[in-house]
Amino acid sequence: MAELAPSQLSDLLDRGDEAAIRALFDSLSESDRTHAASRLPTLELGRLLDILGSEAAAGLIEDLPLSQAAAAIEEVEPRAAAEILEALSSDDRADVMAEVYEDDRRAILAAAPVETAREVRALLAYDADTAGGLMRTEYVSLRSGQTVSAAIDQIRRGADAYAGYAIQYLYAVDEQGRLEGVVPLRALLLARGEARLSELMVREPVVFGVEDPLEALAQVFRKQGFLGAPVVDWDGRLVGVVERAAVDDASIDVAESDHMKSLGIASGEELRSMPPMERSRRRLAWLSVNIVLNLFAASVVAAYQDTLQAAIALAVFLPIISDMSGCSGNQAVAVSLRELSLGVVRPSELAHVLSKEAFVGVLNGLALGSMLALLAWAWQGSATLGVVVGLALAVNTLLAVSIGGTTPLVIKRLGWDPALASGPILTTLTDVCGFFLTLQLATSLLL
């Protein structure tokens, strides 16, 4: 397959050559389609979706970053958008519509089949990262009193409706629609035709409530082999099915978004297809806070200008101490975030983390401190200067890993997002401590 120039698609759209566009798209590989489409400005991407038709458009939307897909849908005429919506699976529908602006959403749902609109609205009522937000509403539910052959007939009749989904389980419910048990497809296959589902079904299966959070779901699936689990509302009525795949995908998104947040990209998502002003705003949101935080550290340096004046070589080492301490601290932050997510450490266990980090902090402090001391001595020819910067880095490394290791736990207990807030708090504290240590030691030892 030839490499496609992103502009090529754009040109065809300008010329409005619909046939050529469809032909080009058919000729492209999955990844080339995503790549080419993701490069289009929102308006052109909307036009593309329109031209491709609901099926192909839905396929493309599943591959595009969510925010981009939603923005493009807003550009599509509501009736056409509703058709694309119809071609998506119920959980993708809700995800995309959640990102679409209120007004467009209302228009699109108004143009969609009543049943679809009702389902989407129902799903939108739940937070995205809960069982309700992650579930899909296509599933096969039967009365537990039915026989196997009756069940098989019902599946056969509904075969087309389920065609898109790999059904693994049937769900047995009572007359109020309350879940009674789960029947694995294989059990159905191996059972006698006249057997009743109530004889085959797994009673008291794993069940999620609509508001169960992603973490809880992920933990269950990490442990259990099964591929999906039923979701019930407050009355125990079956309302949907959460698939392992949906939970895993959501977990991946959360991990990526946390990484972005940890670098100060507010909202945890940025794509270069977004308008520059918005990208700038998202990044500045935190950078401008950070510049103020930096002033705390800077004011420490300012307080010691006379010391610096007297021993100007110190100015050479302040950035090193700041950078190295920040790195050491961020490593400890990362380990704590990981252990929190693995469940091997809990927000209350500050003492445990402190004891563990302190040990590593002493080892690395000694190693890095003596390295810097020797470098400074050899370079600036002053043993005392070496002692000052080396000792400062050694102590500050210990402080940095201790602060870094515990900060995520504290932030979590405060109910904030540790991935978001740990970094800036850490570096500010380590800079303040690092500069103070260096300059105070210098004042007492060098002058």
Next chain:
Amino acid sequence: MAELAPSQLSDLLDRGDEAAIRALFDSLSESDRTHAASRLPTLELGRLLDILGSEAAAGLIEDLPLSQAAAAIEEVEPRAAAEILEALSSDDRADVMAEVYEDDRRAILAAAPVETAREVRALLAYDADTAGGLMRTEYVSLRSGQTVSAAIDQIRRGADAYAGYAIQYLYAVDEQGRLEGVVPLRALLLARGEARLSELMVREPVVFGVEDPLEALAQVFRKQGFLGAPVVDWDGRLVGVVERAAVDDASIDVAESDHMKSLGIASGEELRSMPPMERSRRRLAWLSVNIVLNLFAASVVAAYQDTLQAAIALAVFLPIISDMSGCSGNQAVAVSLRELSLGVVRPSELAHVLSKEAFVGVLNGLALGSMLALLAWAWQGSATLGVVVGLALAVNTLLAVSIGGTTPLVIKRLGWDPALASGPILTTLTDVCGFFLTLQLATSLLL
């Protein structure tokens, strides 16, 4: 369930009170088990596995971080370890054994059933993050000439063997064991008993080669709804099945490991249960490189000591410019890493990324530069100083985002790991540029 003190389990192990330990474990929730066990020193954890018995031990091992589970297995007497191994699913077996030291592995496999040992050795031959390394070897393969009822009988006979796994597909092979097609369980359910598999099977299904990389698998599953895909060797013979769940879990691990690497934790995994010396070593590996990198930046400052001497206030702002530029650059790095993994940008597209980042760089440069300029002016009472530091930060922000955005692409093209190498390269370059800009501007404008 009462909160369990991690020491409690330890005490019981010391007293060797096996009955109490089993009773305690039964009373614990999933997450409490993992939490308590993950706190034990390797030796005690090994004892615990021994006491729990193969089934419960296998269950615990699936929840523990891989490296910790492997270390504990090494402490278990080979015959008992082999029983635990037997209780794991084939893909977990290979993952754990891959982490176990050569000698222990040989001993354990020698004590394991021949068939199991053979399978594990076969799986270990593949890289962990390839189809071969991720596949499981339990699957149902049948001759395409067989009838549906014959197939159902075979499944019924093997029912116990497959009990642990949710079979979704049967695989039709020829007499050489070469894959001919895939039969969804549902198709089997809906078919006439005398129909032949060859009539139902999906021909030319999605198939992976044993050496296909994780990214390729993830891309297919992200797009396709199915729950597993067959894996064939070079001769097209069916050798295993990759499940969506295995691919998703591996993707999550890779994302976490990349985040760790980006912070300079070599090997991408650290847990506080590891020996302090090893944790120290893993972190120092990169910190000691970083301290040397810092010298490049420091030497720029050293070259301008006279300028600093003359305008000591500059020393207050150097760390700010260094930190802010590093942050701006790292944001661009994160966006590029994300876009690379999403496939919306390719390593060759430097110009595209540059053009996109330059725009944001100018906007943020102007915003941050003027902020710092005003702060410096107000604080130090010198407009010229404000101009110097503001201009330096503005220009360096532009450089930082341009370098940050493109570095991951370049590193990827060089065949290195962008997550690992981007950060240090970036901050070194931005510090060098930032310090040079500030001090050179100061030399020309202030002196």
